[in-house]
Amino acid sequence: MTQSGSGHGTTVRDAVFQVLRHHGMTTIFGNPGSTELPLFSELPEGFRYVTGLQESVVVAMADGHALASGAPAFANLHSAAGVGHAMGSIYSAFRNRAPVVITAGQQSRPLLSADPFLYAEAATELPQPYVKWAIEPARAEDVPAAIARAIHIACLPPAGPVFVSIPLDDWARPCAPPVLRAVTGRAQPEAGALAGVADQLEAAADPVLVVGAGVDADGAWEAVVGLAEHYQAPVWVAPLSSRCSFPESHPLFAGFLPANEADISRRLAGHDLILTLGAPVFTYHYEMPGPIPPEGAELVQIVSDPRQAASAVCGRSLVGDLDLSLRALRAAAGAARAPRSVPLRRPEPPKPGRGISSAMALAALQRLRPASGIVVEEAPSSRDDVHDHLPIDRAGGFFATASGGLGYALPAAVGVALSDPGQTVLAVLGDGSSMYAIQGLWSAVEHRADVLFVVLNNGGYAALKGFAGNKEVVGCDIGHLSLAALAEGQGCPAWQVSEPDALEPVLGKAFAAGGGPRLVEVMIDRG
Incomplete structure (x- = not known):
């Protein structure tokens, strides 16, 4: 001291x-x-x-x-x-x-x-x-x-x-x-417990990995890729994960688990070992009962958050640093398994239309953005399109809120940019989400945060309408907003685009105008 x-x-x-x-x-x-x-x-x-x-x-x-x-x-x-x-x-x-x-x-x-x-x-x-x-x-x-x-x-x-x-x-x-003084700490689970998990992996005929935000938070990206490749195990993202913990263009990437028991059970059926890493078991958003784990499967969870271990409703939980734990499992592994012949997931490209869909906008962003860039996301009604058309392939490359509350991503993107990542931060936002923290644009301008804000304006709280099905929901239409005008009023350069032919030219211009904040409001065709 x-x-x-x-x-x-x-x-x-x-x-x-x-x-x-x-x-x-x-x-x-x-x-x-x-x-x-x-x-x-x-x-x-x-x-x-x-x-x-x-x-x-x-x-x-x-x-x-x-x-x-x-x-x-x-x-x-x-x-x-x-x-x-x-x-x-x-x-x-x-x-x-x-x-x-x-x-x-x-x-x-x-x-x-x-x-x-x-x-x-x-x-x-x-x-x-x-x-x-x-x-x-x-x-x-x-x-x-x-x-x-x-x-x-x-x-x-x-x-x-x-x-x-x-x-x-x-x-x-x-x-x-x-x-x-300094205080640091990275605890590894007890060696005997890890050895038991290593034995289960070796004995499993068809293991599967489920990764959550804790993998990225613990710096375990490379370790989880190495473990998956060794066992040729499909990798799913845990429901509603707020960070990316596995490269989404990887042949072993299987997709994103939905937030209900029935669909999780169906997607993980047939595997005899489910290894859940850095995630709860599991996060649910709506009730659809199903067997967790699916019949014939054992479940093991490794997390560094004791609360997530304590709240798991089934399986066996180990508490410790993900990077240390996964490297120990990899070191104990036997012979590597034969590679799979085809990628596990290949999303369909967006269909053309008279107006701009969120899928079209996200596919355009993927073509234009730097491959190693950082994405901060809060576009709930477009989250499936984000998953399909904006794959994340780097550690620390994606941030969203784990709370489900709106108003996080716009100012968080400013904070990410001020950490000096060396390139433009891409913030993908909904119009409703943006309005919870629209004052954050002022801070972005004041401190020259290098952020491209892309607002997918669908005129309301479309995610909530989707939950309601065919029922009429009041209070969800907010269509008389101009996010571009609100941005310009705070000194942030902004463009609004509604025609498909103009989408890529406008986004390309916005990407090229680096060095400070700028906003593109993409008017989504509600038809």
Whole structure:
């Protein structure tokens, strides 16, 4: 352990910035408020403040930045009202396993006994249960240590958001210099348990892999590809996975499991061993009963999230780092199995039409986008078309929300771009999704985030209409919106396209206009 500074003249603010710099957390995502003013006034050299115009946007930007960079992100919110605005994004960060350190202002300590204006009467309770840890330090001088502890807790698996409430008058108080240290941890399941799974794989006549977001989060992309190729095992994506964990153009890629028991059972039928990696068993969205696992199959789950292991309704679960676990299984494997002769999945190309379909738009994006680019997606009614026509073939190449809540992807794409991936980030959005966080375009412009926002405008909440079947659903038509006009009003260059012949030229022009944000609104033919 080392200490920074002599202790003479060190304030809480000084010490906090030393802690943040030590962990490489030099970007602060925030929405300025009076109770946080001492933090962001006159930032130290090397720090930047990324403004969001609403607190939910702030946390979503930090979430995307953390996931894309693989490092913790720092977000600063206003007291109770600001944290309340951000709760949807805090929930998404919790489900996404995003290591976001969230701080919020609190009124000065001498005022707290009198219920002052703009204070949080139950500061640590408000973000619960969707943070891993929450604290309002008992003393001002405890704030730097609390933030250091929060960083460690946020990063240790399973990663997730944490919360620290800081009274306004704490920042200027004197304190000891911070203790700067590192905490890392990657736990591997017990060797005997892994050996048992290795024996099951060797004995299985037709194993199948089901991969979830935990594979990508644990850096296990290459390990899962190697294991699948060795056993020639088909690979399915777990229902509603928020990250890509296997190359979707690979011959062994089988597709995406639907979010109900009956269809999962049908797709996995015939396999004698189901190895579920980095995913729950299973995530369901609607009720269609079926046998899980299917008859004749054993199920083994390996996850680094103990909650997912505890909530599995069947099979055997091992808790540990996916990369370490899969490499151990690969090392214990016997002779490789003969390759399969044909790819397992070949989606049909989109059919031409008089108007633009979402399938046509996504196929055009696939032809034009960089092969190694990053996609951030929130287009619920077009998710099947995203799966079919926008395959992801790289680790860390896809981010969506694991929570199901809207308003994540637009600001998250800004956070991803500000992590400096070296190329344009592609955000694929629905019109309804975009409106939950449209203020994020201002942040993209202000900070020159290299994002191409493509909004598939189908005039409403089409995914909800699909669930309703033939029934009339009220409140789902929002067709009198112009996302291009809203973008231009925030200083973001924008185009609107409705004719199939103009689709690729407009998208090509937008891709070429790199270096900052731009938006293409694709008017989807509702016929």
